[in-house]
Amino acid sequence: MNIFLRFSKLWVQILRQVFFVYKKKILKISYLLFKDxxxxxxLINDGYLHFHSKIPLDFLEYLEKKYHKFDNKDVNVVQTNDLDKQDLNQIFEYLKDKNIMGIINSYLGKSLYTYQNQYHYLDNKKSNTSSWQPHHDSKYNRLKVYIWISKNTKESHPIYYLKGDQMRIKTWINYEETRFPDNSKKLDEIWGKPGDVILFDTHGIHSNFKYRIEPRKVIVLTFDPIGIFSRINPFSKRRKEILRFHGGQII
Structure with missing residues (x-):
């Protein structure tokens, strides 16, 4: 990549991040106006939230029976199944009832795109590549929601998060520059229990090497804001490509 294109890309990255960081700072000043x-x-300060016992256990048992259809011989660290629309809408209703959707809207905005909504199974293999090392998602401003299904001990892989890192301006050109295998900063370790809901801003450094072997079962949801400065810009051609590629829905 020539110097001009690299500089242009980095400049656009920085401008986008400055917008989202100051938006969060404004939210922080005016948060007294919000219900929760x-x-x-x-969420603004730390980059993540942990809610305990928010989703009915019988519903989670139903999801596990329906979507856990894997052959362990074929599983390579992680295996997923997409949620169907009816089950996804029921999850959204639970999140609305507990005002978790309200927090997501307050943080990201009223117009959201949700996609890659899946039953997510982490098996007993170890890994230190790809998502299994400290990284950010290079998506500027989005939230992932984890709904815990399995009963786990400290021998399972938790959610790791570098508290407050979602407010830091970052630069990257390629995939490798979003990974930090030599990270020396202490990451918070967040363990869920059945029915817990954990959400985090993927612009903050999260995840870590997977060296624990106890399997983990969760539901993973993804929320992106729609806006001029967002990755999903309603006026750009790329927005249509993203919507078509992910097969999600606008909510």
Missing amino acids: KENLKD
Whole structure:
């Protein structure tokens, strides 16, 4: 990549991040206006939230029976199944009822694109490549939601997160520059229990080497804001490509 294109790409990255960081700072100042202000404040400050016992266990048992259709011989660290629309809508209803969707809207905006909504099975293999090392998702401003299904001990792989890192301006040109295998900063370790809901801003450094072998079962949801400065810009051609590629829905 020539110097001009590299400089242009980095400049656009920085401008986008400055916009989202200052948006969060403005939210932090005005959070008193929001209904669930303490949770929103913690999400802005820390980059993640952990809600306990929010989803009915019988519903999670139903999801596990329906979507856990894997042959362990074929599983390579992680295996997923897409949720059907009816089950996904039921999950959204639970999240709305607990005001978790309200927090997501307050943080990202009213117009959202949700996609890659899956039953997510992490098996007993170890790994230190790809997603299994500290990284950010290079998506600027989006939230992932984990709904815990399995009963796990400390021998399972938790969600790792570098607290507050979602507010830091970053630069990257390629995939390798979003990975930090030599990270020396302490990451928070977040373990869920059945029915727990954990959400985090993927612009903050998260994940880590997978060296624990106890399997883990969760539901993973992804939320992107729609806006001029967002990755999903309603006026850009690329928006249509993203919507078509992921097969998600606008909510």
